[in-house]
Amino acid sequence: MVHRFLSRLRPWFASLFIITLGLVFVLQACTGSNAPSANAPSDEGLDRMAQEHQGEDPIATGTALQAPAIAVISETVEYAAVNGQPVTGFFAQPAVTEAPLPGIITIHEWWGLNDNIKAMTERLAGEGYSVLAVDLYNGEVADESDQARELVQRVRQNPAAAEDNLLQAYDYLVNEQQATAVGSIGWCFGGAWSLNTGLLLPQDLDAVVIYYGRLETDPAILAPLEMPIAGFFGGQDQSILLTDVEAFEIALTELGKTVEIHIYEEANHAFANPSGTRYNPEAAEDAWEKTTAFFAQTLSGLEG
Secondary structure (H helix, E strand, O other): OHHHHHHHHHHHHHHHHHHHHHHHHHHHHHHOOOOOHHHOOOHHHHHHHHHHHOOOOOOOOOOOOOOOOOOEEEEEEEEEEEOOEEEEEEEEEEOOOOOOOOEEEEEOOOOOOOHHHHHHHHHHHOOOOEEEEOOOOOOOOOOOHHHHHHHHHHHHHOHHHHHHHHHHHHHHHHHHOOOOOEEEEEEOHHHHHHHHHHHHOOOOOOEEEEEOOOOOOOHHHHOOOOOOEEEEEEOOOOOOOHHHHHHHHHHHHHOOOOEEEEEEOOOOOOOOOOOOOOOOHHHHHHHHHHHHHHHHHHOOOOOO
16 A cells, blocks of 8 residues: 555656756746856855955055046946946046047946045046946945945846946947047956956957956857956965966967966955055056056057
């Protein structure tokens, strides 16, 4: 009798298993994205990143507020509408301009569009660019690691919104500001999204700069990229591993892409953030000089 009872249950269990498996695939399809893996760090990766930023106080410092090389003007602008909601960013350009300028999209760290990023945006504008700092957090800014982690997770859960945001940022610089060329730059979380911007616009974006951001290493995904890429990383960084940096550089080189990678052996994650505990002024200044030279060559056509 027990045997007959179990025999009757087996088909029921099999059906339940098939239904459950089907639901798993449906959920994966609903939450998946064609965006590269740089968008979606693993929980372990987020844990490492949170550890790197633990105890930091992301408040703009005197070093961060270093004056631009020339006078600039800046303002808050509405540059996009995502999911029916307006998106504002921070725009800066030289105070005196006679012709359209090259443009740069700046993408904030995992803290959000705070005063440090605005100061860096003005500094870049002082080099002769129209610069738009995007906001991928809908106006929210974190001041502690747990809050920043939550904001990163939100973007992770809806990467399509961030992609739409960045595409409209590019359109804003090209159509509203008549930018003659456009590059992207990002730090940490924004470094990954700087690469993603290149992957979204593989034939349109003119330069990509990545500061210690997660990297895509699959040659098939990197193959469409046509712009030069520069990356800056810390040798002591435990969240962005040098093995991934090496794999990224090898993949691009073997694909025949133009790439320059700079590793500062004694520097850690977020070495260019003057409000962080891991700020390395020597590495940060050298990276800044190399970044401005890279943009001058790729966006302005000037040889270093």
